[in-house]
Amino acid sequence: MNIVKPNSYRSGPDERGHFGIFGGRFVAETLMPLILDLEKAYTAAKADPAFQAEMDGYLKNYVGRPSPLYFAERLTEHLGGAKIYLKREELNHTGSHKVNNVLGQIMLARRMGKKRIIAETGAGQHGVATATLCARFGLECIVYMGAVDVERQQQNVIRMEMLGATVMPVQSGTRTLKDAMNEALRDWVTNVHNTFYCIGTVAGPHPYPTLVRDFQSIIGNETKAQMQEIEGRLPDSLVACIGGGSNAMGLFHPFLDDSTVEIFGVEAAGHGLTQLHAASIAGGRPGVLHGNRTYLLMDADGQITDAHSISAGLDYPGIGPEHSWLHEIGRVNYLSATDDEALAAFQLLSKLEGIIPALEPAHAIAKVLELAPKRPRDHLMVINLSGRGDKDVPQVGDILRGKSQ
């Protein structure tokens, strides 16, 4: 493929929602008018200073932003290379970066007069964030979650129910995140008139990848300002884990045109790339699913194959379309970490820094263990610590005690 480097990496998508060949609007006709409405409402909201002002208020006083940019001194000493900073998204209300996007979408839903909110969730973090904001604004909330994930993320299921949401375990297909998304789309197509679909990642039909990216870009914008304040310059590298890729896109996007900044996305390599995994870029190819064209895991006939990751939040056979484009154009370097590597990183960060990370960002930390020692001591590396590990404590405890897996 002949790839022409763009003048800016930040100008996408085009008016039809394409990032290069990726993205688009591959949805049933029933949903098409809604997606066009959403695009219109979002364009209007972006131009309305009152919308941003109201969001800013909630981001500060409800979510608890800005999240700190923390110098991980002992991890840095341990690795003996790059100076490592953690962007502390796990300190947000609800425990992950997911709330940044949900707040934006719920504010949009309110502007559009929608009273019923549906969402899909994998690890449950997006579901918890959605249930939380629906409670705050008095909206009905239905969360679709694969039955396998309901089992391995019990604590988040209980949290969502306490917040007043209805959790619908999904029994179809592989009973994980992709099936939860199928089921949410089926709900949406049925209840088009009163329902807003709050998508949790930078995927789905246009304009979702764009609006989720925009709402998450607060991560990168804050990081840029904080690093300027602490070190007086830009970071040299960024590292984030990727399932659909919203925490990564939120950190990366504001830096895409800063050519000195190296950027690394880390997919979930599960049991290894030759076995069951969830690394769409490393082990997949372009296809069409869930409203967009992007890298997907599939067989020779175009049937979607099972993903696997120790982390329910990364257990998805696709990736956001803008990531697929950034991969093909060579701006972001996509790596992958296995279940075992993530588990080791999970334990290391807990013991060295007193911070128990979620299994998702543990994948990013796992690659930092390889990247940081090879870089000089004045190299500034930022890891997006996208979620806290409380939800994973029972699962990891069982694994470490040899009870499962």
Place this chain on the structure above:
Amino acid sequence: MTTRIDTRFAELAKQDRPAFVTFLMAGDPDPSTSLEIIKALPKAGADVIEIGMPFTDPMADGPSIQAAGLRALKAGMTLKKTLDLVRGFRKEDNATPIVLMGYYNPIYIYGVDKFLVDAKSAGVDGLIIVDLPPEEDEELCLPAIKAGLNFIRLATPTTDDKRLPAVLANTSGFVYYVSVTGITGAAAADSDAVSEAVARIKRHTKLPVCVGFGIRTPETARAIASHADGAVVGTALVDALKSSLDAEGRATGKTVKAVADLTAALAQGVRGAQQAAE
């Protein structure tokens, strides 16, 4: 370009009767039984045959058709074998129109140009691709028209007058009106609402309008067909097929007959619509 679909609807118009359109999943419950079922449909009264292309993630389908797709995939069905199925049917029947219905990814992976050539030569007449709205016409719709296949679009209750022209622009063969917002196998449509919607679509197009989703019985088929150029039944046929299977989901001696019998009963219902309309 005149396809078997155009010819069939012209004949039906002359006879002043609505079309009965059946849907079944290719390869359900296995490739050879599936071929026997499809061969039996015209005799039982199907005027147009829709064949589902199995896909792992059918996001507009209800549980029955999802399960049918998984049964077919488990039996080793692929897009290539779906085309073989059509080829097998065409050995005996060169008149009944065949429409392939499904999702874009398997076609995209097969290769659009190669697929269109192979589908045309196998005897396919039209395509219904659920996740390709007019906004994505360059992907498959325009190449399909060039290859001599009808691209049949779904119009829905959310397709308003402003949007209808865009939906109809590159549509040919017939228009498939989805009578309810929802997935396949959902609740039955209200025949007054359907009548109004069909009339609205007909103000924008001369194409025949067939109505589907929510039609399960000869009575509903009659009621709906009396307001349209055709009625589509899928889930009810798939359910009849499924209830004829053994405990392991394999075909039995009753499978082909179960589908053919329901097809005949539904076809009677649709034909009854002609008298009702007079």
